Amino acid sequence: MVSTFPNSTKINLSRIRPSIRSLQPLLVEWRRRFHQKPELGFQEQLTAEFVSQKLQQWGIEHQTAVAKTGIVATVRGKKPGSEKVLAIRADMDALPIQELNEVPYRSQHDGIMHACGHDGHTAIALGTAYYLQQHRQDFPGAVKIIFQPAEEGPGGAKPMIAAGVLKNPDVDAIIGLHLWNNLPLGTVGVRPGPLMAAVEFFECTIFGKGGHGAIPHQTVDSVVVAAQVVTALQTIVSRNVNPIDSAVVTVGALHAGTAHNVIADTATLKGSVRYFNPSYQGFFSQRITQVIAGICESHGARYDLQYHELYPATINNAAMAELVRSVALEVVETPLGIVPECQTMGSEDMSFFLQEVPGCYFFLGCANPDKNLNYPHHHPRFDFDETALAMGVEMFVRCVEKFFG
Ligand SMILES: [Zn+2]
Ligand SMILES: [Zn+2]
Numbered sequence: 001m002v003s004t005f006p007n008s009t010k011i012n013l014s015r016i017r018p019s020i021r022s023l024q025p026l027l028v029e030w031r032r033r034f035h036q037k038p039e040l041g042f043q044e045q046l047t048a049e050f051v052s053q054k055l056q057q058w059g060i061e062h063q064t065a066v067a068k069t070g071i072v073a074t075v076r077g078k079k080p081g082s083e084k085v086l087a088i089r090a091d092m093d094a095l096p097i098q099e100l101n102e103v104p105y106r107s108q109h110d111g112i113m114h115a116c117g118h119d120g121h122t123a124i125a126l127g128t129a130y131y132l133q134q135h136r137q138d139f140p141g142a143v144k145i146i147f148q149p150a151e152e153g154p155g156g157a158k159p160m161i162a163a164g165v166l167k168n169p170d171v172d173a174i175i176g177l178h179l180w181n182n183l184p185l186g187t188v189g190v191r192p193g194p195l196m197a198a199v200e201f202f203e204c205t206i207f208g209k210g211g212h213g214a215i216p217h218q219t220v221d222s223v224v225v226a227a228q229v230v231t232a233l234q235t236i237v238s239r240n241v242n243p244i245d246s247a248v249v250t251v252g253a254l255h256a257g258t259a260h261n262v263i264a265d266t267a268t269l270k271g272s273v274r275y276f277n278p279s280y281q282g283f284f285s286q287r288i289t290q291v292i293a294g295i296c297e298s299h300g301a302r303y304d305l306q307y308h309e310l311y312p313a314t315i316n317n318a319a320m321a322e323l324v325r326s327v328a329l330e331v332v333e334t335p336l337g338i339v340p341e342c343q344t345m346g347s348e349d350m351s352f353f354l355q356e357v358p359g360c361y362f363f364l365g366c367a368n369p370d371k372n373l374n375y376p377h378h379h380p381r382f383d384f385d386e387t388a389l390a391m392g393v394e395m396f397v398r399c400v401e402k403f404f405g
Contacts, residue, residue: 013387015331016394020131027127027389030054032105034119038094038112041150044069047092047122051147054126058133067159071147074169075132077404082140085169086403088396089176089353090125091118091151100380115382117179117366122147124177124392131397139404142169148349155311157349166356173320174359175399176350177392180342181374183365185385188328188395189342190362192321194276196314197246199347200284200307203270204229204292207302210265219263223256225301226267230254232291233271240287247275248345249284274345276313285309314351317358324360327398331391339365364392 013021030050037046048069055062055073062073069092099106099113107113129145146165150156165171183189206229208222230251241247249271256267273284285307296303328338342363350361366384367374375381 015333016390020127020390020393020397023127023131023393024390027123027393028386030126031119031123031386031389034092034122035105035114036108038107038109038114038119039092040096040112041093041152041154041156042068044092044149048147051092051122051126055129058130060129060133066163066165067149067156069149070156070160070163070165072160072165073129073145073147074142075129075136075145076142077139078136079138079140082404084141084172084404085144086141086400087144087146087166087171087174087353087357088125088128089146089148089174089350090121091148091156092122093118093150093152093156095152095378097378097380101383103383113380115379116152116377117181117382117384118151120179120366120384120386120389120392121177124389124396127389127393128396131393132400139400141404143400144169144171151349153310155349155352157352161352161356166353171357173317173403174353174357175320175324175396176353176359176361177364177395178348178361179366179384179388179392180363181367181377181382181384182344183339183342183363183367185365185368185388186333187337187339187365188324188332188362189339189365190316190321190324190328190360191340191342192316192318194313194315195343195361196348196351197248197274197276197345198278198281198313198351199310200273201271201310202273202285202288202308203306204268205304206267206269206296207304208263208265208267208299211263213261213263216263220300222264222267222301225295225299226254226256226269228295229292230269232295233288236284236287236291241275241280245275245277245280246345247273247280247284249273249288274347276343278313278315281309281312311347311349312351312355314348314361315354316360317354320358320360323402324362324395324399327395327402328362330398331394337365339363364388364395
């Protein structure tokens with residue numbers, strides 16, 4: 001990946017207030033605890049139990065078992081002046097990956113690993129809740145902290161919204177962050193508009209007519225049909241999508257046949273679609289169906305297509321993105337540490353919250369090549385520089401202060 005940002009932006013710890021810097025050992029302890037006991041989506045029992053225990057201990061009102069394992073906590077400010085409500089969202093789930101890191105805090109759950117940094121997100125949100133509870137006199141209104149399950153799939157944001165987490169008291173705006181190993185520690189990736197892409201999956205089975213490899217004229221060769229489908233699908237982005245817009249169509253799996261001399265009866269393919277511009281919602285499913293139907297028809301094959309719209313694009317509100325950017329300017333070492341060209345075709349179900357209320361999702365750089373902490377997300381050796389934890393709390397707290405200020 002070509003980086004357009006400085007390779008080692010030094011983090012200036014003096015930008016992190018002493019009362020948050022002093023939380024760092026706790027943040028690290030919590031994060032490592034979550035890391036050692038990772039849980040898959042909607043199974044975050046231990047994680048939620050620990051979060052709830054801490055909130056209870058600090059006297060923070062909260063509701064558990066929201067959308068199975070989610071938690072929503074409310075910290076009410078004591079300063080008069082505003083009735084507004086700002087929400088902070090953190091995801092808690094891990095991935096079905098066997099950890100290869102040899103660290104004292106490595107995963108104790110076989111085949112499950114926090115390889116995306118959600119352990120850090122949970123720790124940062126918990127630290128933010130703690131800090132805000134101790135400093136209620138400094139802000140008016142209320143801050144809702146949403147601990148969300150199952151971001152990696154099938155998605156916990158939608159059921160949490162359905163369960164009413166944005167209501168009573170009604171949320172006016174929302175922020176959230178992702179620890180980001182594509183950016184070095186000491187940087188913040190933030191931009192208005194689309195940050196992450198919409199994602200859709202499809203599975204297709206092509207039914208031909210199998211037969212002897214030497215007698216093709218008596219068959220309908222599903223391999224030939226599937227090959228044409230794969231090639232033709234590439235024209236959707238290159239010929240049908242406005243070149244100003246970004247989109248990806250990927251066929252990630254193609255299976256057919258068993259032997260040299262047998263014409264395959266069926267072929268299956270699996271693919272994914274990504275795009276930023278919401279006006280393409282429904283477009284790809286329609287176009288993919290047309291392409292598959294047309295090619296199958298011309299060969300006398302049949303098909304079955306399953307199409308799933310998963311997460312919409314993550315689109316930041318301009319005013320909220322500006323609020324986060326101005327806060328980041330106070331926290332990072334140099335303005336160069338603000339990275340607006342941080343868009344990715346990856347996806348996030350934070351997008352559902354951003355469809356409901358104005359908000360901003362941003363990336364918090366946490367890679368540190370000097371410490372070998374720069375493996376990509378979802379890699380079995382993923383880990384990040386934990387200095388980012390205190391920086392995350394500082395970012396959230398300053399966002400709260402600026403939002404109500
Ligand atoms: Zn992930
Ligand atoms: Zn993630």
